[in-house]
Amino acid sequence: MADRDASQSSQMDYEALSRTLAEIAEKSQQLVTDFLQQEQSxxxxxxxxxxxxxxxxxxxxxxxxxxxxxxxxxxxxxxxxxxxxxxxxxxxxxxxxxxxxxxxxxxxxxxxxxxxxxxxxxxxxxxxxxxxxxxxxxxxxxxxxxxxxxxxxxxxxxxxxxxxxxxxxxxxxxxxxxxxxxxxxGQNLLQGLSNLLEDLRRGRGRLDIKMTDYDAFEVGKNLATTPGQVVYQNELMQLIQYEPSTEQVHARPLLLVPAWINKYYIMDLNEEKSMVRWLVAQGHTVFIISWKNPGEALVDRGFEDYMLEGPVAAMDVVNEITGTEELNLVGYCLGGTLSACTLAYLAARGDQRVRAASFLTCMLDFEFPGELEVFIDDDQIRSLERRMGQRGYLDGRQMSTTFNMLRANDLVWSFFVNNYLKGNEPFPFDLLYWNSDSTNMPAKMHSFYLRRMYQENRLKEPGGITLAGEPIDLGRIDIPAYFMSAKEDHIAPWKSTLRGPRLLSGPTRYVLGGSGHIAGVINPPHKNKYGYWTNTAKTVDQDEWLAGADAHEGSWWNDWGQWLAEHGGERVPARAVGSGKHRPIEAAPGSYVREGVLYER
Structure with missing residues (x-):
């Protein structure tokens, strides 16, 4: 009886092995066909x-x-x-x-x-x-x-x-x-080969390593769930206004400007990690820009278009809906660089509606761009421009690969071992789902950004760049500004961001958080993680700044929350979402955020 059971078990193993090999053969054949078609087109x-x-x-x-x-x-x-x-x-x-x-x-x-x-x-x-x-x-x-x-x-x-x-x-x-x-x-190796072929199929011939369980997350279901409405949209962005959760709010609304290298919902990841939900709970009227994932129809859009059709257009809507001529601005990463350009542009035109600004892990002086510097020289930028010229935009997967290579052991080889050698499925992780939700970059905009800022470092020079006919001078920004950086940030190193406050003429506060570019920023207070440092000295020397800094436990959000409250204005009754002129178009998170590679798979 035992021998018969063992024989049946062995038979089942062989049957499973045959099915796996047949699936691998079918995937391989389809992969080769798809790859050859892609190479021809x-x-x-x-x-x-x-x-x-x-x-x-x-x-x-x-x-x-x-x-x-x-x-x-x-x-x-x-x-x-x-x-x-x-x-x-x-x-x-x-x-x-x-x-x-x-x-x-x-x-x-x-x-x-x-x-x-x-x-x-x-x-x-x-x-x-x-x-x-x-x-x-x-x-x-x-x-x-x-x-x-x-x-x-x-x-x-x-x-x-x-x-x-x-x-x-x-x-x-x-x-x-x-x-x-x-x-x-040996089943792990067969399953790993199957995983490898599936990743190649999804990448249409290029390896698109699966970092998380894509089926475990859905934007609007368990990501980006803070209640709100899209109240305005144009070709480049949707503007979301969030429903209040307090009876009174600060008079000055907050406009959040995220980077368009990834989707906006890093700032609204889930209920426990959402910066947006936390800001709403602090009594702020919160608006956020959700950028369009550009394709061939937007190839002519430049950096100044992102400024005019992004924060400038959004400010007009925010002012109209809230009935106030004042607001505060929050920019994250590239969104912070764009926010600084916008403030200098507004200052040149005598527009003083922004009363305070926060810059989160963003560079204004690109003298020390960190490890990204290895990809930014004339030869490599020309090569990138030729590639972008084929479609008119940079495929978001190429940008994602570049950032992953900066931390290859964690973001490439760990998944190579887990998925292909051990034959496992990656663990569900919301942050890595967001990281995989890559977006394209219009060629004209991206070339301007890389050359004028990263390569030539012109933004720090008064009049070094011109946007929409106005020479950009960061020294004309004389409003209170809050700078937050992360100690282990390899995208916007704090050696570089520490130089940002000296370029502005208003009062500034610089805070250094623990961890890196993402986890250091998205660090809600209830987690009580990482800690942060504060120092009022204006030095640009890292060692000197840190030596004189005060260390604090917990999240930097606690410090930022107090600063925002000080610059938020008096309390007024909570505002309704939208207005007669700007009626809600669709519920948050909107439709623009659902465009991109993850939604083509």
Whole structure:
């Protein structure tokens, strides 16, 4: 009886295996067909990036060979450490536990499994990788004769190469994957191949790594759920007004200007994390811009169009609906940069309706743009402009890939191991759903932004750029301003944002929060996480600023809430949503937010 049950179990396993292989074969065939059709219908520049990278490392090699003595010295140090590692490994087989030659950095998820430490073979593989990585990094960082930009690019691509070669990324050298393979009889690898093919299918030939369970979330259902109405729309944006939750509100309404690199609902993620819901509960009349996901119909839109059809148009509607000539502005990331441009534009025209502004993790001085700098030089921008010229816009997936590469171990390789080697489905995570909801960039706007601000850093110069006929001078912004940055932000580094307050002429407050570009900002008080620092000094030196700063527990929202209340004006009865002129069009979150890659899948 037992033998018959085992035989039936084996039969079922073979049947499951056959079905999986058949599904993989069908997906593979369809993938190849779709990819060939795409290649015939689109023009690509397949060798351009490779050629640029080849030139980069050719220059590195030339510089290295110009100083063979230093290279030989580094090689000798490497071999001495490697011999120590081999000796230590031999000692471990004899039961002796020597000190490791190399240890992974704290928090490195790649080597958390016990076998990386306890098993001599995997410990040797781990330390060999770390030792080799350190050697290559030291050689690259010590080379002389390279300009700063080239050195940063070489360092970035070297790290990307070494991250890709980590032993955790290969089934044969990852002990956790090997255990899973033995336990499942290889089903994890078959399921992983199926996941890989599905991601390639979804990306139409390009790898679109699934970071979360897309079916677990729906905008308007469990994301972006704060009650409100779309009260105005044009070709570039919808304006949402939220229903009040207090009997009285501050006289000055709040207009939130998010970035259009991603969807607006990062500021209204869910009930527990929603900045919008929290602001409404603090007694503010809140409006937010939901940007259109641009396609071929909006290819002629430039940066000034985003200003005029975005915050400027929204302000007119906010003033009409609320019946007040004053309001306060909140800009996040690129939305903060646009807000500063808007305020300078309004100042040039004598328009003083904005009485206070908040700038959240945004750069006004681009002298230190962080790791994004490696993608911003003349050659790469020209290459990007040629690609954008094919459609008239930058595909949002390409922008998303760029940002993911800045944190490849967390945003690429962790999912590679989980989805393709372990054969798992990614965990439902609202923040990663939002991160996958990418948006396009009109070519004209994006080229202006990259060249005038990132590459040439003209925004900080009075009259350095002109928008809608007005020279932009940030020094004409003389209203109270609140700057918030995040200590671990790699998109808008606080080394750069710390220079923002000095460009304005009004009173400013600079607050530094913990964590990064997203989690540091979306940090509701009830979580009591990360902490924040305050300092009234106007220094642009990070170490000096932090040394003189006061540390506070909890969320920076507590500090910001007090500042907003001080500049919100007197209390008035809560306002109804919309007006006779601007009647509600549709319920929040509106239709514009439902456009994009996630809704084409």
């Amino acid at each position: 689109e023009h690509h520049l397949p060798f351009e990036d490779a050629a640029q990278m080849g030139q980069l490392f050719q220059e590195l090699s030339t510089r290295l060979l110009a100083d063979p003595g230093r290279l030989m010295q580094a090689q000798m140090a490497f071999w001495q450490d490697y011999m120590s590692l081999m000796q230590n490994t031999a000692l471990r087989f004899w039961g002796i536990e020597p000190e490791p030659v190399r240890r992974p950095e704290g928090g490195d998820w790649r080597f958390k499994h016990d076998h990386w430490e306890q098993h001599p073979v995997f410990d040797f593989v781990k330390q060999s990788y770390l030792l080799t990585s350190d050697y290559i990094h030291s050689v690259v960082s010590d080379v002389e004769g390279l300009d700063d930009q080239t050195k940063k690019k070489v360092d970035f691509y070297t790290r990307a190469f070494l991250d890709a070669l980590a032993p955790s990324n290969f089934a044969a050298t990852n002990p956790e994957v090997l255990e899973r393979t033995v336990e499942s009889g």
